[in-house]
Amino acid sequence: MQKLLPHFVFFLLSSIIGLSSHAQCPVNVSITTIPDISNAPFCKNTPIQITANPSFGAITPTYLWVINGDTVAGTGATINILANNQTVQVFMNTNTGCVPDFDSSSIFIETVIITSEVTPITFECNQTAADVLITASGGQSPYNYNLLGIGSNNAGLFNSVPVGSYQVLITDDNGCTDTNTVVVPPFNCPDPIPFDVFTPNGDGFNDTWFVRYLEFYPENEVFIFDRWGQRVYHKKNYKNTEGWEAKYLGGDLPVSTYYYILKIEPENSDIKTFKGAVSIIR
Numbered sequence: 001m002q003k004l005l006p007h008f009v010f011f012l013l014s015s016i017i018g019l020s021s022h023a024q025c026p027v028n029v030s031i032t033t034i035p036d037i038s039n040a041p042f043c044k045n046t047p048i049q050i051t052a053n054p055s056f057g058a059i060t061p062t063y064l065w066v067i068n069g070d071t072v073a074g075t076g077a078t079i080n081i082l083a084n085n086q087t088v089q090v091f092m093n094t095n096t097g098c099v100p101d102f103d104s105s106s107i108f109i110e111t112v113i114i115t116s117e118v119t120p121i122t123f124e125c126n127q128t129a130a131d132v133l134i135t136a137s138g139g140q141s142p143y144n145y146n147l148l149g150i151g152s153n154n155a156g157l158f159n160s161v162p163v164g165s166y167q168v169l170i171t172d173d174n175g176c177t178d179t180n181t182v183v184v185p186p187f188n189c190p191d192p193i194p195f196d197v198f199t200p201n202g203d204g205f206n207d208t209w210f211v212r213y214l215e216f217y218p219e220n221e222v223f224i225f226d227r228w229g230q231r232v233y234h235k236k237n238y239k240n241t242e243g244w245e246a247k248y249l250g251g252d253l254p255v256s257t258y259y260y261i262l263k264i265e266p267e268n269s270d271i272k273t274f275k276g277a278v279s280i281i282r
Helices: 005-023
Strands: 029-034 047-054 062-067 070-072 078-082 087-093 102-108 115-121 129-137 144-147 151-153 157-162 164-171 177-184 220-225 231-236 257-264 272-280
Touching: 029 087, 029 102, 047 087, 115 164, 115 177, 129 144, 129 164, 129 177, 144 157, 151 157, 157 164
Parallel strands: none
Antiparallel strands: 029 047, 047 078, 062 070, 062 087, 087 102, 115 129, 129 157, 144 151, 144 164, 164 177, 220 231, 220 257, 257 272
16 A cells, blocks of 8 residues: 555646646736726826736736727836726736637726816906906816916806916816916907998898997997088997998988098007098998
8 A cells, every 4th residue: 555655646746737737727817906996987197006917827927008009118017007088908928828828808997087168358458457267077066266376266257367377276076186277368459440331221231330349449439421521420439239320310321432530448548549431332
């Protein structure tokens, strides 16, 4: 019996080795993350450590990492990224001898993406300040809007912001953030451009005298004269929406060329006067 024992041990060990070798195939790879991906979505730019985990017995595995279709440098088992809605794939090759001798796995890093729009609101010419409106989407409302150096609120509207450049920080209800910038420029309005012809024939098109950019100059005064110097129209605070219809004392003025004087009072500037001709065509 003692002579048979070494043969029995050899047979037993061979069987264990054979079972162990068989258990190594097929090879596979899985992915784990810190923090755990099951806790997604993550705030944008959250650091994520991603690790490839080979099946037991994989021999000298090497890895190829691909993020959103782009290959990442390195063949190690761990990479580090900042969360930004990425699809992460890992391709593993081994020397195990299994057929196939490789495997792959992928995950998606679900991320909270907050986007914002910042708009300076201009009402007056030659301004030294403007209102700023900030809106946000994505994430979880309500949002906190912080115009650095000015203040913060939950409405996103900031009044009388001085001319300059500002950083904006938006934070959602879960603490995820987005940054943006806003430039409040000194706004110099263009000079008004009176149209030199209009057609008051009642067709609903070009029926009144129009002055481009006049909305920037609510403080204005218009005088219109015929060719003999008779004043046929006068209006303070002229508006294009209530423009001159080429009428005088209730009647239609004849087709002719008339002459205007337009005075404007720009904000924080001197009065300007513009003169020219306007023709009526019916």
